[in-house]
Amino acid sequence: xxxxxxxxxxxxxxxxxxxxxxxxxxxxxxxxxxxxxxxxxxxxxxxxxxxxxxxxxxxxxxxxxxxxxxxxxxxxxxxxxxxxxxxxxxxxxxxxxxxxxxxxxxxxxxxxxx
Amino acid sequence: xxxxxxxxxxxxxxxxxxxxxxxxxxxxxxxxxxxxxxxxxxxxxxxxxxxxxxxxxxxxxxxxxxxxxxxxxxxxxxxxxxxxxxxxxxxxxxxxxxxxxxxxxxxxxxxx
Numbered sequence: 001x002x003x004x005x006x007x008x009x010x011x012x013x014x015x016x017x018x019x020x021x022x023x024x025x026x027x028x029x030x031x032x033x034x035x036x037x038x039x040x041x042x043x044x045x046x047x048x049x050x051x052x053x054x055x056x057x058x059x060x061x062x063x064x065x066x067x068x069x070x071x072x073x074x075x076x077x078x079x080x081x082x083x084x085x086x087x088x089x090x091x092x093x094x095x096x097x098x099x100x101x102x103x104x105x106x107x108x109x110x111x112x113x114x
Numbered sequence: 115x116x117x118x119x120x121x122x123x124x125x126x127x128x129x130x131x132x133x134x135x136x137x138x139x140x141x142x143x144x145x146x147x148x149x150x151x152x153x154x155x156x157x158x159x160x161x162x163x164x165x166x167x168x169x170x171x172x173x174x175x176x177x178x179x180x181x182x183x184x185x186x187x188x189x190x191x192x193x194x195x196x197x198x199x200x201x202x203x204x205x206x207x208x209x210x211x212x213x214x215x216x217x218x219x220x221x222x223x224x225x226x
Contacts, residue, residue: 006157032211034213034214041219041221042218042219043203043216043217043218043219044158044203044214044216046213046215049213093157093158095158095213095214097210097211099210100210101146101163101165101207101210102160102163102210103148103160103207103214105157105158105159106157107156107157108156108157110155
């Protein structure tokens with residue numbers, strides 16, 4: 001089946017640094033990638049939608065200059081958290097539609113900013 | 115806009131008990147409905163789905179029926195196991211290429 005590989009699984013970084021999260025579609029072409037954020041014991045909140053070759057669409061309240069999304073190819077979408085701060089600590093998950101109303105999810109990245 | 119409401123947790127059951135997690139939705143048109151499961155520290159796994167009214171999704175003993183008249187998609191399992199302990203999310207999709215809209219999740223703990 002369609003698989004999205006997400007890396008890293010977890011990362012700890014210092015305040016003020018940037019972190020890049022990658023999601024690769026391994027056996028299909030992902031023209032669209034959804035990026036979600038999940039706080040502890042809460043639901044997934046959509047941050048943005050990326051489409052290959054075009055600018056990402058951000059949800060209201062999400063800072064596009066802080067959460068940089070790039071979807072340069074049909075198999076790779078990246079989320080970069082710039083100038084990270086402790087409040088950015090969260091679980092980030094990517095997801096791609098696979099056709100026939102199916103969706104595949106990455107395994108998630110737990111970001112801790114210290 | 116589209117939204118999903120599911121019962122608040124946590125839910126604690128004894129092994130072999132019957133499980134129901136209620137889910138209702140608000141949407142225009144005819145959305146597809148999903149149940150996802152998240153085990154501790156992991157991403158989401160599709161449990162089951164239904165794409166049209168009266169469809170029943172089923173997997174691993176879990177079932178849910180798409181009820182358009184009551185805008186519901188309740189999750190049921192006849193006999194839960196300790197290994198079913200996880201967080202369950204109800205979700206909808208307006209179309210195949212739109213993002214999923216999730217409920218808040220229900221944490222299930224099954225004790226032996």
